Amino acid sequence: MQRDEPTYAYDGLDRVIHEKARLGVMTSLMAHPKGLSFADLKALCALTDGNLSRHLKVLEEAGFVDVTKSFEGRRPLTRVRLTAEGRQRFIDYLGVLERVVRDAGEATEAAPHTAPKPA
């Protein structure tokens, strides 16, 4: 084994996106390029108000989403959409995720647990 190649380091798995709830938020927004209301995003990702707010703050600070507040009559309306950078970073992230799935899939096929090959 070559010690200098960190085959499974997956540096490209940006932690801002990789976190489970934020991964759901990013995927939702990718599927809705016109953006989503706070309420719809909350329902799609099964998050509480507090949790969604917290995760949106992280994504907004990273420059991955735009959050705009307006009014519909007297009702406040929060709208969230991906920025161009957020979209690109998510596409990059997905490339790494695909590699994880491929690496692990190959490992599963090549190396059945019950029949380890001799050294």
Added chain:
Amino acid sequence: MQRDEPTYAYDGLDRVIHEKARLGVMTSLMAHPKGLSFADLKALCALTDGNLSRHLKVLEEAGFVDVTKSFEGRRPLTRVRLTAEGRQRFIDYLGVLERVVRDAGEATEAAPHTAPKPA
């Protein structure tokens, strides 16, 4: 939009496995069913001693890996391998990860950022 279907919640993304470094550790071990030494695992995942120890503890407490310590002459040797449960849980996790990649891939194709479809 149906408010009661949390399409992007991804509940199956077990946080014990999903964490970036542990994902690398699990994939490494999947590819090496006879197990890996601490040193090899460290190199494959580009982790420090302290980080790898910490993550192995989490995986061991979850029952996903076995850590055995022995001696090779006077040299201590730590060997890590997936448990049957760890292997099964990782396979389940991968199924969800594949769904994320598929959902996001479909979203990318269906909804180009520059041309949102009318409401």
